[in-house]
Every structure is written in C-alpha cells, then in structure tokens.
Amino acid sequence: MNIALVFAGGTGIRMRTTGKPKQFIELYGKPIIIYTLEVFERHPQIDNIIVPCVAGWEKYLADLVEKFHLKKVKKIITGGVNTQESKLKALNAIRSTCKDNDIILLHDAVRPLVTEKMISDNIMCVKKYGSAVTAVPFTETGIISDNGEETQKTIIRNTLYIAKAPQSFYFKDVLRSHTLGQNMSYSITIDTVSLMTELGEKVHLVPCTTTNIKITTPEDYYIFKALVDLKESRDIFGM
Structure with a gap:
C-alpha cells in the first residue's frame, strides 16, 4: 500500500490569525487542508490517508472530510506536542495494519500545491532507491552568520537544495x-x-517546482491565491 500521512498539527502563529489554525483558513470557500487532501484523494496510487490533527479540531476536520467526500481519509488522530511526536503517533497508529514495505508519504497540510507528478515521482523513487525527498535547487547566495549581524562564510549555491514535501520512505x-x-x-x-x-x-x-510552497505567513497565502487564480485562468482560457 501507499499511505499519505498529512500533518495538520500546527496552530499557525506566523499566520497571525486569531481564530482558525492556518490549515483551516479558506480560499474560495475551501480550507487549505482540503486543497491538499484532494490531490492525494485523486491520485490513483494512494490507498489511504491518515491525518494527525491539532488537538480540539478533530471533529471539525472530520466534518470537512465528509462535506468534501474524501473517501481515502481513514483516520484522524490527535497530533503531538511537536512535529516529531505527531509523526511517531501517526506511524504507531497504522503499525498494526502496515507491512514493512508499504510506502509512507509524509506531507504538510499547508502545502496544497503538491501535484500528482510529485506524488508519483516519490513513489517511484522509493521503489527504486528506498527513499525520497522532494527538493528544489537553492537559487540565492547562502550566507552563514553565527550572530545574525555579520557574515562568517558564504556557501556555493549549486551544492544546496531546499527540502520540501512529500518525504517518502x-x-x-x-x-x-x-x-x-x-x-x-x-x-x-x-x-x-x-x-x-x-x-x-x-x-x-x-525534483519539484518552486510552486510547492508551504503556507506559513500571510504573504504565502496570497501567493497561493495567485497561483490558484493562474491555474483557473489557464484551465478556462487555455493559457
């Protein structure tokens, strides 16, 4: 089996919202997490989806799963106090039903622009190499500064990559x-x-595209909106 673990445990402090956690913020009437889950739902190679959810929002998420007819979401569990604990809780939650060589794709609920190709490439990569991390080349000059005030060293950018998700094993x-x-x-x-x-x-x-962004700030949300609008325009007008 190929199982997606989609982590929705964050509260979104950097998003500066006073109500909903960032994964439940809506764009055009649809929460960010639903945009993410729908990509995995539609993918023919994904068998099950498990979601570790921020405490207190499990029922809210379950209602959304029902509203948007997401049939592959098999479990919603309460996330841990940090990302590491949430991942271990999710892995233990599926331990009794998983085989050693089932492929697990770890993904962020607030990374909704994941594509079918990225998911397919991750699955294929695990089958070939045993692991996969979605990544993009670093395109700026990297600077190391111990004090945040002065440069200690610069890094050759063609040796650097930005790790994104899915990460699959x-x-x-x-x-x-x-x-x-x-x-x-x-x-x-x-x-x-x-x-x-x-x-x-x-x-x-x-490899993946630079549009595979993680929505953590208000600026990220507006980039997401612009990319959704661009995709819709292309679909409508054949751009």
Whole structure:
C-alpha cells in the first residue's frame, strides 16, 4: 500500500490569525487542508490517508472530510506536542495494519500545491532507491552568520537544495528512524529527511517546482491565491 500521512498539527502563529489554525483558513470557500487532501484523494496510487490533527479540531476536520467526500481519509488522530511526536503517533497508529514495505508519504497540510507528478515521482523513487525527498535547487547566495549581524562564510549555491514535501520512505525505515529520534534533540528531528541524514541514511532527491510552497505567513497565502487564480485562468482560457 501507499499511505499519505498529512500533518495538520500546527496552530499557525506566523499566520497571525486569531481564530482558525492556518490549515483551516479558506480560499474560495475551501480550507487549505482540503486543497491538499484532494490531490492525494485523486491520485490513483494512494490507498489511504491518515491525518494527525491539532488537538480540539478533530471533529471539525472530520466534518470537512465528509462535506468534501474524501473517501481515502481513514483516520484522524490527535497530533503531538511537536512535529516529531505527531509523526511517531501517526506511524504507531497504522503499525498494526502496515507491512514493512508499504510506502509512507509524509506531507504538510499547508502545502496544497503538491501535484500528482510529485506524488508519483516519490513513489517511484522509493521503489527504486528506498527513499525520497522532494527538493528544489537553492537559487540565492547562502550566507552563514553565527550572530545574525555579520557574515562568517558564504556557501556555493549549486551544492544546496531546499527540502520540501512529500518525504517518502518504506514503513519499516521511517518507523525505526522516528523511534530512534525520540532520544535526539528536537531541532534535529523536526524534519524526517534531517533525522534520516543524521542517522547516516542516504535520501534520494526528487525534483519539484518552486510552486510547492508551504503556507506559513500571510504573504504565502496570497501567493497561493495567485497561483490558484493562474491555474483557473489557464484551465478556462487555455493559457
């Protein structure tokens, strides 16, 4: 099986909203998380979707899943106090039904511009190499500064990539890594590919477009809106 774990545990402090967590903010009457879930729902290779949800919003999400007819969402669980805990809780929640070589795709609820191709490429990459991290080349000059005031070093940008999502692995490998990650610092284990790399694993890169953004600020929301509007214009006018 191919299982998507779509994490909706954030509260969205940087979004500066006073009500809903960022994943439930709407665009044209549809919450951001639904845009995300619909891509996985439509993908023919995705069998099940599991959603770790911010505490107190589980029923709200369940109602949305029903309203938008998302049949592949099999479980909504309460997320942990941080990303690492949410991932381990989600993996343990499917432990009794997963086989070692089931493919797990980890994705952010607030990354709604994931495409069918990105999902397909992740699945194919895991089958070929055993792992996948969706990534884009770094296009700016990288600067290291210990104090935030002066440069200590610049980094050659053609060696740098920005890790995005999905990040995909065989179930046995990602469960083992996140179990080991309980004894490591939170700063290291917040991201699965960072955890895997810290544990000495090689993770294969899967290219994606720069539009695969994570919505964490109001500016991100308006970029998302512009990209949705552009796609709609292309669909209508054949642009």
